[in-house]
Amino acid sequence: MSQERLIEIETGILSQNDRYAAGNRARLAAQGVYAVNLVSSPGSGKTTLLCATIRAMADAQMGDVAVIEGDQQTTNDADRIRETGAPAVQVNTGKGCHLDGHMVGHAMEHLHLHDNSTLFIENVGNLVCPAAFDLGEDAKVAILSVTEGEDKPLKYPDMFTAARIALLNKVDLAPHCDVDLDLYETNLKRVNPLIEVIRVSARTGEGLPEWLDWLARNATAKRGTAEKAAE
């Protein structure tokens, strides 16, 4: 198959995805739902961090939360989320390497989202493919474990260019690894000068207040913009 033909096919798939994503975005905007797409390598600690986030949001009375979980197989992650009390839908992608707009639209229907709630979409663990697929979210949030190495932003630049914020996770393990947390941040800003970075640990709770503050500020900004547009 020629390179030109492959590019044509890829463009076709992406433009179809963009139509579904636009539909999702319109539905989320109509309900004032703030949606984040959590992207990372497998094993960065996305689900554990998300469970800790949901519990902290409940304590802080930050409103309703719902979750869409993407994995090739198993319902483990949705089961873990439901233990926090939040509703969750698991999407199994089978051979698929990322969630797409169509899958997320279907999952949203099952979730019966509440107005002014927060929707977390945990993508398939993959630092490459989910970068190219808009799901209709307000922001991609990249999660990077300190055990992965400071060079990852440079080696997988598409994902960190697409992300609005990076959560540098498992900082409690930093003393046991040969890692330079400042170099992680430097490399993140080399590929995306606008990216925000928060150092977090789901285990110790470090950085969770800053992350919750980021979520609250951005959700409020989205709803404020929507109200202005409606006036």
Next chain:
Amino acid sequence: MSQERLIEIETGILSQNDRYAAGNRARLAAQGVYAVNLVSSPGSGKTTLLCATIRAMADAQMGDVAVIEGDQQTTNDADRIRETGAPAVQVNTGKGCHLDGHMVGHAMEHLHLHDNSTLFIENVGNLVCPAAFDLGEDAKVAILSVTEGEDKPLKYPDMFTAARIALLNKVDLAPHCDVDLDLYETNLKRVNPLIEVIRVSARTGEGLPEWLDWLARNATAKRGTAEKAAE
């Protein structure tokens, strides 16, 4: 685009890849080169483990080694490999999420492989897509960091079904994480009852002798089979 059309395209891409992979395999067999395809998440420690492996193979006089490095961007990994004295070619896949047979064939030409040597192909860090692409290798070797979580084999079964052996890496970090190494092995064998598992640490050298022994045994078996066939 219809699902049927997508499947047709995927089948076309894979069958074209298989032709390149078969060409690579024939060239490797003719020279008695044993080739392994190292697959894992980003940040599992593939390159560090590979550098330690190459140094240990040199100490043990296990013959010539060459390396093909796959990454979306940067030549960091090939630079690190060359510091060990082994020749290395970096393949940058750009937007691509895996190496394919065609890329590896090109890289092999640049490497001028020696007879009866070992070729390591370090794939793009991705636990999903490289599972489907034969490169002409003798074995896929999956590397899994103990920091990633025991559920990864269940959630990404294709990769661990495709792999002949799993190296459970960074075992030196196990005491600092809430991990159950036996459960990793149980889950690996649930998705692939024939998979071999070795616990290793590139940092402490734990498990390296067993891993080198595995390489030596399998390379010898390949060359023995080829000699029998030639008699």
